[in-house]
Amino acid sequence: MNCAESRLLLHAHADGELDVANSLELERHLKTCAACVAEQKSLHSLKSALRQSSLRYDAPESLLKEVRRLGRGSGGEAQPGIFQSLLLWKWLAFGATAVATVAILSRPEGISGRDQMLDEAVASHVRSLMAEHLTDVTSSDQHTVKPWFDGKVDFAPDVKDFAAEGFPLIGGRLDYLNGRAVAALVYRRNKHCINVFVWPATNTENGKRALENRRGYSVINRETKGLHYCLVSDLNEKELTELGSLIGR
Ligand SMILES: [Zn+2]
Numbered sequence: 001m002n003c004a005e006s007r008l009l010l011h012a013h014a015d016g017e018l019d020v021a022n023s024l025e026l027e028r029h030l031k032t033c034a035a036c037v038a039e040q041k042s043l044h045s046l047k048s049a050l051r052q053s054s055l056r057y058d059a060p061e062s063l064l065k066e067v068r069r070l071g072r073g074s075g076g077e078a079q080p081g082i083f084q085s086l087l088l089w090k091w092l093a094f095g096a097t098a099v100a101t102v103a104i105l106s107r108p109e110g111i112s113g114r115d116q117m118l119d120e121a122v123a124s125h126v127r128s129l130m131a132e133h134l135t136d137v138t139s140s141d142q143h144t145v146k147p148w149f150d151g152k153v154d155f156a157p158d159v160k161d162f163a164a165e166g167f168p169l170i171g172g173r174l175d176y177l178n179g180r181a182v183a184a185l186v187y188r189r190n191k192h193c194i195n196v197f198v199w200p201a202t203n204t205e206n207g208k209r210a211l212e213n214r215r216g217y218s219v220i221n222r223e224t225k226g227l228h229y230c231l232v233s234d235l236n237e238k239e240l241t242e243l244g245s246l247i248g249r
Pocket of ligand 1: 002003004006029033035036
């Protein structure tokens with residue numbers, strides 16, 4: 001991938017809309033290209049600036065007066081003249097555009113944020129297998145893996161080894177999804193790897209254990225005891241569901 005191609009993909013990547021293959025290509029390019037990394041950084045700061053500013057202004061009193069005056073008509077009559085109603089429509093159209101812009105920029109976090117987290121969880125699962133960076137701490141001992149996360153994430157993930165149930169704990173890894181630090185617990189089932197991403201519960205799952213398919217991978221989301229567990233694997237649905245019912249129990 002060259003810089004021109006990378007620049008084309010940076011926006012989609014920042015919005016979490018890039019597929020796994022292109023994401024990996026782009027990230028490979030970013031590892032070797034300071035210029036594109038700088039471009040990516042400025043894109044991220046633009047995005048967070050847009051998210052933080054209120055983007056909402058109260059109309060100045062003079063504008064409100066003018067709109068009211070146009071509504072009444074110059075002589076106080078109820079019907080505005082053609083020119084005046086055109087002006088009024090212009091302001092209304094401007095207002096509608098502003099409202100639409102604000103609506104787009106403040107999409108409900110619960111839906112888009114969740115989608116972004118899950119897409120990035122799948123991408124991270126794929127990356128952890130390809131880059132052979134599966135674990136930062138490699139141990140089947142929950143008493144080694146759990147304290148390893150102390151000070152790295154702002155919550156305490158529930159870490160258990162399920163070797164007796166056929167899902168041995170391999171270790172843990174610090175990961176970032178949608179800009180937040182999450183704990184990744186790695187389990188194995190025969191030759192399959194399972195990443196269990198953990199972050200504080202957002203109460204979007206309402207206690208259900210939802211199984212879905214994303215980009216060909218099985219994904220299970222579960223919220224229990226204040227934590228969100230997101231299991232990602234190419235394991236069959238039945239066995240992943242088995243682990244899903246053990247996690248956080
Ligand atoms: Zn570049």
